[in-house]
Each structure stands twice: as C-alpha cells, then as structure tokens.
Amino acid sequence: MTHDAPHLDTTTAHPARRYNYWLGGKDNFAADRASADAIERVFPHIRTAARENRAFLQRAVRILIAAGVRQFLDIGTGLPTADNTHEVAQQLAPDARVVYVDNDPLVMVHARALLTSSPEGRTAYIEADLREPARILGHPQLAGTLDLSKPVALMLVATLHFLSDDQQPYTAVKQLVDRLVPGSYLAATHATTDFLDAQTQAALVAQNNDIIARDREQFTRFFTGLDLVEPGVEVITNWRPDPGVTMPPPEHVSMYGALARIPGITKPGDSR
Ligand SMILES: C[S@@+](CC[C@H](N)C(=O)[O-])C[C@H]1O[C@@H](n2cnc3c(N)ncnc32)[C@H](O)[C@@H]1O
Numbered sequence: 606m607t608h609d610a611p612h613l614d615t616t617t618a619h620p621a622r623r624y625n626y627w628l629g630g631k632d633n634f635a636a637d638r639a640s641a642d643a644i645e646r647v648f649p650h651i652r653t654a655a656r657e658n659r660a661f662l663q664r665a666v667r668i669l670i671a672a673g674v675r676q677f678l679d680i681g682t683g684l685p686t687a688d689n690t691h692e693v694a695q696q697l698a699p700d701a702r703v704v705y706v707d708n709d710p711l712v713m714v715h716a717r718a719l720l721t722s723s724p725e726g727r728t729a730y731i732e733a734d735l736r737e738p739a740r741i742l743g744h745p746q747l748a749g750t751l752d753l754s755k756p757v758a759l760m761l762v763a764t765l766h767f768l769s770d771d772q773q774p775y776t777a778v779k780q781l782v783d784r785l786v787p788g789s790y791l792a793a794t795h796a797t798t799d800f801l802d803a804q805t806q807a808a809l810v811a812q813n814n815d816i817i818a819r820d821r822e823q824f825t826r827f828f829t830g831l832d833l834v835e836p837g838v839e840v841i842t843n844w845r846p847d848p849g850v851t852m853p854p855p856e857h858v859s860m861y862g863a864l865a866r867i868p869g870i871t872k873p874g875d876s877r
Contacts, residue, residue, distance in 0.1 A: 613710055620767055620815065621709040625684045627655040632684045632715065640814065647808045648801075650857035657853065658794055659686070661841040661862045662762045665792040666693040668834075668845065668864065669758045670701065674790060676757040678747070678781075680706040680735050681764025685718035690760060691728045692721075699725040704750050706741055708734040735764060736772055738780040756788040756867075763860070765827065766796040766817050778827050787869025791831060793862065794841055795824045800856040824861045831865035838863045 618640030622633040626641045633641075645651045666677070675698055679690045682705040694701035705712075705719050705728065716730040729746040741747065751757055759781055768774035782791055798806045798818040809818070825838050836844060841862035842852035852858075 613714070618815075619709050619711065621683050621707060621712055624655055624763070625686070627652045628659065628686055630684060630686060632711065643812065644809075644814055644816075647812055648805065648859070650853070650859070653853050654796075654858050654860055657842050657858050658763050658860055658862075659688075661794055661844060661860075662690065662760070662792075663688055663693050664845055664847065665760070665762075665862075665864055666690055666758075667697060669790060669792070670694055670697045672790075674756055674758045675701050676751045676755060677701065677703040677760055678706070678741075678751065678757050679703060679760040679762075680741065680781075681761060681767070682707045682712060682719065682730075683763075684709075684712055685715050689719060691719065691726065695723040695726050699723040702727045702750050704728070704747050705730045706733050706735075708732065735761070735768065735774075735777055738777050738784075742781070742784050753784060754786060756790070757785050758790040758792060759785065761791065761793040761827075763794050763796070765793060766819065767815060769817050775826060779829075782831070782867060785867055787867050789867040790834075790864060791828065791867070792864045793824075793827060794860050795819055795827075795862075797821070797824065797859055797861050799861075800840070800854075800859055818859075819861075821861060824863070828863060828865040830868075832868050834864040834866060 615634040616636055618636045622637035623641040626633040626638055677690055691703040713732045719730055720728050722728040727750050729750040731744050731746050733741050765774050796816050796818045799820050840855040841860045842858050844862045846852050
C-alpha cells in the first residue's frame with residue numbers, strides 16, 4: 606500500500622497522539638506530551654481512564670459479535686495499539702469487516718497496522734472527519750467494505766467529546782445512524798465531569814483543553830430514538846464489567862459509555 610506523504614503538524618497537540626502517550630505508546634510528539642501532562646496534572650487518573658476506555662471498546666465489540674453483528678464503522682479510531690476493533694472482532698468472527706475513520710493524518714501513516722485483516726474479513730481506512738458524515742457514508746472505501754443493507758455497529762468511542770455543540774455532534778450522529786438499517790448499533794463513550802469535585806471541574810474548565818465534557822443527560826441524548834442495551838448509560842467500568850475484575854471508582858474514570866440498537870423489524874439472520 607502506498608500513501609502520499611500527509612501533512613503532519615507536530616507542533617500542535619492531537620487527541621490521537623496524546624491518547625497514545627497515556628496508553629504508553631511511542632507515536633507522539635513533544636506538543637502532545639506537554640498537553641497530556643497538563644491534563645494529567647489536573648486529572649491524575651487520566652491513564653486509568655484511557656485504559657478503561659480501551660477495555661470498554663473491546664467488551665463492546667465482543668458483545669456486538671455475540672449479537673451477530675459482522676460489520677463495524679469505527680470513527681475516531683486512534684493510533685493502532687493492542688487489540689484494535691478488527692482484531693477483537695475477527696478473533697471471534699473471522700469474516701468481520703471494519704471501516705476505520707480518523708481525521709489525524711498520523712493515523713493514516715500507521716494505517717497499515719489497521720489493515721491486517723483476516724483473509725475471510727476485510728478492513729479499510731478512510732481519512733475523514735466526523736463532522737462530514739455524508740463524505741464518510743459516500744466514500745468508495747466504505748462502499749467497498751461494508752454492505753449498508755445489513756446491520757453495522759457504529760463505534761464512536763472517545764470521539765464525540767472532541768466536537769463542541771456548535772460543531773453539531775448530535776446532527777452528525779443522527780445522519781450516520783439514519784443511514785443504518787434496523788438491527789444496527791451505536792456504541793459510544795464520552796468524557797464527563799459528573800463525578801469530579803468542584804475544584805477539579807473548575808481546574809479543567811480553566812485549562813480550556815480540547816475535551817468537551819458532557820453530563821449524563823447530554824450523553825444520553827446521542828441515543829435518542831434508539832433502544833439502549835442493558836445496563837443503559839453507565840460509567841464505562843460499570844458497563845458490563847468482566848466478572849471478577851476489580852474496577853476503579855467512577856471519579857477515576859469519568860467516562861460514560863453505552864450501546865444501543867437501532868429499532869425496527871429485522872428478519873432472522875439479518876445480522877449476518
Ligand atoms: C481518544 S482517541 C480514541 C481512539 C479509540 N476510539 C479508542 O477508544 O481507543 C480519539 C480519536 O478521535 C479522533 N478524532 C477526534 N476528532 C475527530 C473528528 N472530528 N473526526 C474524526 N476523528 C476524530 C482523534 O484523532 C483520535 O484518534
């Protein structure tokens with residue numbers, strides 16, 4: 606696979622690179638580390654939150670595979686790390702297909718690691734922005750990989766909190782969901798300050814970083830018209846935790862997560 610050299614701005618902090626740093630990765634630059642450290646000074650549990658977010662993503666993929674879903678549209682993919690969406694999915698269902706989307710050109714540089722599909726399945730990568738749902742849905746890579754007449758799991762894991770309200774995140778989600786058939790799903794996580802004390806909340810606001818925390822009601826609104834799967838909107842660590850695993854308290858995680866099904870009539874076997 607060949608790529609044109611993307612324009613990489615290494616002087617500004619980027620969410621994918623900062624997250625990579627919190628997860629212990631090496632694909633980050635000084636500006637990312639400075640921004641990540643500044644957030645960590647105010648919210649010292651950020652690395653726990655990043656790890657638990659990753660764990661939620663993997664649990665959600667396993668649950669979706671068990672529900673019969675074989676197609677994933679993962680927007681806000683992040684830099685490849687261990688157990689990416691297609692690896693978790695294809696371990697259980699080798700025919701699973703995944704389209705990855707991210708707006709950070711550095712993810713494109715590393716996309717090869719996301720394109721290691723099983724022979725039975727397929728993966729593709731699109732450099733695009735969540736704020737352009739029509740471009741994502743109309744992209745030839747998507748059409749070549751996913752069959753939109755069959756259910757798709759839309760994954761928006763730790764992505765929505767990079768869009769402020771004036772960047773229309775609710776409209777973007779609705780446009781994507783409206784294109785998916787009944788029996789499809791939306792899985793999402795989102796930063797929140799609901800569990801933080803007033804002092805930490807104020808310090809985060811004063812820092813004016815690029816993460817837009819939303820409360821439970823604001824996060825739940827992304828699922829309007831969808832059927833929330835048990836246990837509904839929860840702190841990610843309380844969302845179907847693996848048995849026997851001791852989870853950190855909500856204030857150390859500060860992320861909501863949920864999975865919801867697009868309602869409607871589907872025929873048996875439609876998920877395949
Ligand atoms: C915190 S990472 C999450 C990665 C992965 N989904 C996970 O949960 O492990 C957020 C990702 O969203 C991407 N992102 C942020 N804003 C975006 C946008 N408007 N469109 C597409 N991707 C975006 C960032 O580049 C980054 O890779």
